[in-house]
Amino acid sequence: xxxxxxxxxxxxxxxxxxxxxxxxxxxxxxxxxxxxxxxxxxxxxxxxxxxxxxxxxxxxxxxxxxxxxxxxxxxxxxxxxxxxxxxxxxxxxxxxxxxxxxxxxxxxxxxxxxxxxxxxxxxxxxxxxxxxxxxxxxxxxxxxxxxxxxxxxxxxxxxxxxxxxxxxxxxxxxxxxxxxxxxxxxxxxxxxxxxxxxxxxxxxxxxxxxxxxxxxxxxxxxxxxxxxxxxxxxxxxxxxxxxxxxxxxxxxxxxxxxxxxxxxxxxxxxxxxxxxxxxxxxx
Amino acid sequence: xxxxxxxxxxxxxxxxxxxxxxxxxxxxxxxxxxxxxxxxxxxxxxxxxxxxxxxxxxxxxxxxxxxxxxxxxxxxxxxxxxxxxxxxxxxxxxxxxxxxxxxxxxxxxxxxxxxxxxxxxxxxxxxxxxxxxxxxxxxxxxxxxxxxxxxxxxxxxxxxxxxxxxxxxxxxxxxxxxxxxxxxxxxxxxxxxxxxxxxxxxxxxxxxxxxxxxxxxxxxxxxxxxxxxxxxxxxxxxxxxxxxxxxxxxxxxxxxxxxxxxxxxxxxxxxxxxxx
Numbered sequence: 001x002x003x004x005x006x007x008x009x010x011x012x013x014x015x016x017x018x019x020x021x022x023x024x025x026x027x028x029x030x031x032x033x034x035x036x037x038x039x040x041x042x043x044x045x046x047x048x049x050x051x052x053x054x055x056x057x058x059x060x061x062x063x064x065x066x067x068x069x070x071x072x073x074x075x076x077x078x079x080x081x082x083x084x085x086x087x088x089x090x091x092x093x094x095x096x097x098x099x100x101x102x103x104x105x106x107x108x109x110x111x112x113x114x115x116x117x118x119x120x121x122x123x124x125x126x127x128x129x130x131x132x133x134x135x136x137x138x139x140x141x142x143x144x145x146x147x148x149x150x151x152x153x154x155x156x157x158x159x160x161x162x163x164x165x166x167x168x169x170x171x172x173x174x175x176x177x178x179x180x181x182x183x184x185x186x187x188x189x190x191x192x193x194x195x196x197x198x199x200x201x202x203x204x205x206x207x208x209x210x211x212x213x214x215x216x217x218x219x220x221x222x223x224x225x226x227x228x229x230x231x232x233x234x235x236x237x238x239x240x241x242x243x244x245x246x247x248x249x250x251x252x253x254x255x256x257x258x259x260x261x262x263x264x265x266x267x268x269x270x271x272x273x274x275x276x277x278x279x280x281x282x283x
Numbered sequence: 284x285x286x287x288x289x290x291x292x293x294x295x296x297x298x299x300x301x302x303x304x305x306x307x308x309x310x311x312x313x314x315x316x317x318x319x320x321x322x323x324x325x326x327x328x329x330x331x332x333x334x335x336x337x338x339x340x341x342x343x344x345x346x347x348x349x350x351x352x353x354x355x356x357x358x359x360x361x362x363x364x365x366x367x368x369x370x371x372x373x374x375x376x377x378x379x380x381x382x383x384x385x386x387x388x389x390x391x392x393x394x395x396x397x398x399x400x401x402x403x404x405x406x407x408x409x410x411x412x413x414x415x416x417x418x419x420x421x422x423x424x425x426x427x428x429x430x431x432x433x434x435x436x437x438x439x440x441x442x443x444x445x446x447x448x449x450x451x452x453x454x455x456x457x458x459x460x461x462x463x464x465x466x467x468x469x470x471x472x473x474x475x476x477x478x479x480x481x482x483x484x485x486x487x488x489x490x491x492x493x494x495x496x497x498x499x500x501x502x503x504x505x506x507x508x509x510x511x512x513x514x515x516x517x518x519x520x521x522x523x524x525x526x527x528x529x530x531x532x533x534x535x536x537x538x539x540x541x542x543x544x545x546x547x548x549x550x551x552x553x554x555x556x557x558x559x
């Protein structure tokens with residue numbers, strides 16, 4: 001299972017005196033393998049190509065050689081890209097990266113056997129002297145999905161009743177290998193106890209959608225600021241992540257939320273999840 | 284396996300048979316017992332870390348019954364704590380009918396070292412039976428109690444650091460453990476440890492037998508501490524003045540410790556938690 005490694009968007013808002021900057025860290029090392037397969041491990045340099053979406057193509061920003069055992073870092077504020085432009089790094093064993101392409105090149109894998117754990121990178125956010133990290137990736141298989149549906153929650157947001165000191169952002173990430181897939185997508189956001197009152201929000205394929213959850217509460221005129229809201233889309237899939245910040249104390253927190261399928265296990269779990277998703281998304 | 288044989292098997296056998304064959308073929312990297320392919324209606328939990336050094340730990344618990352029916356369903360969220368040695372310590376229960384609950388955990392009394400806990404749900408009706416009523420047939424599945432811990436570094440912290448649980452496969456009684464030791468694996472997260480920060484690497488053992496984990500500092504292989512953890516136990520390793528990557532050698536196919544950054548400097552603002 002190969003992966004793409006996104007460079008997260010810069011986060012800013014009126015109440016933040018400084019922006020929250022992002023970076024991505026990769027490592028030239030097979031992340032998990034059986035010790036008996038150690039001899040299969042390559043000890044060579046890899047090449048990391050970083051692309052951005054510009055118009056309807058993926059355009060290369062940089063190609064870097066990364067020696068065996070070394071780290072690779074890329075920072076949003078050190079590249080030629082807008083604050084929320086889709087930027088993706090991918091690994092190749094040879095230095096073969098097209099300068100531009102409608103279809104994002106397929107990444108190579110550093111895996112040497114069938115040991116579990118997806119190939120991941122450190123997706124970092126920085127604010128003043130603090131850093132928070134989430135081990136994440138965008139699975140190659142998911143980047144080939146043109147349609148799909150999405151149902152998630154903002155349960156990881158913090159208590160937003162502390163006026164302006166605390167900010168919570170929901171970041172929805174969609175990557176499609178085909179750069180021409182940039183359609184606008186409808187999101188429905190609602191309090192599950194008041195399904196008749198739904199806020200419509202716009203997202204886009206092949207982009208980051210940043211939602212300030214304080215604004216959502218204001219828009220939905222929610223009196224109970226602790227309530228978990230549901231977010232869904234009938235025709236696009238995303239990886240949802242929540243970033244919380246205590247502006248005064250510079251404390252950051254960043255984590256993804258599990259897809260609903262992670263709430264069950266066993267052979268027929270997807271039948272039950274399909275029932276739940278259809279029930280909510282159809283409403 | 285040869286791709287032609289793989290393709291033939293996929294075309295010939297049912298999906299579930301292919302899954303069972305695959306788990307047998309990849310047995311040495313399969314984190315779950317083979318019997319997990321044949322059991323259902325067993326609810327399992329992730330294995331969460333209790334950190335005694337932070338000011339407060341909240342837990343985000345999901346209510347799968349309410350999510351399934353679309354309305355309030357009363358459940359009791361239960362948390363069972365195990366000592367660093369794996370012995371049962373205490374239990375907490377919280378009633379809720381909401382889709383999600385944010386619960387402030389009390390944790391084990393007078394706890395001064397890392398330990399672990401599981402989350403499970405009690406309700407009048409099992410989720411399995413609830414699904415059977417609506418879908419009109421038996422389905423082979425079980426609940427997986429995931430949830431998130433939010434660790435607040437200080438009493439007045441407005442934001443805590445959130446992380447989901449470690450690989451568990453632990454049934455509600457803490458007696459049925461589906462995780463297994465296999466052959467030795469080497470796991471190396473793409474995470475840059477930095478010498479200006481301290482790190483507590485916290486491991487817990489969801490398997491029925493003792494595990495040994497070697498912590499290999501990749502630019503200083505002369506220092507490779509080894510820790511041993513009882514079944515359901517927890518051990519931590521404090522890392523100071525180290526820059527670079529770390530490999531974890533163990534018989535766990537998934538050996539991903541929870542990393543707590545700067546637990547010894549909780550006032551610094553640079554406290555972080557992540558699943559490595």
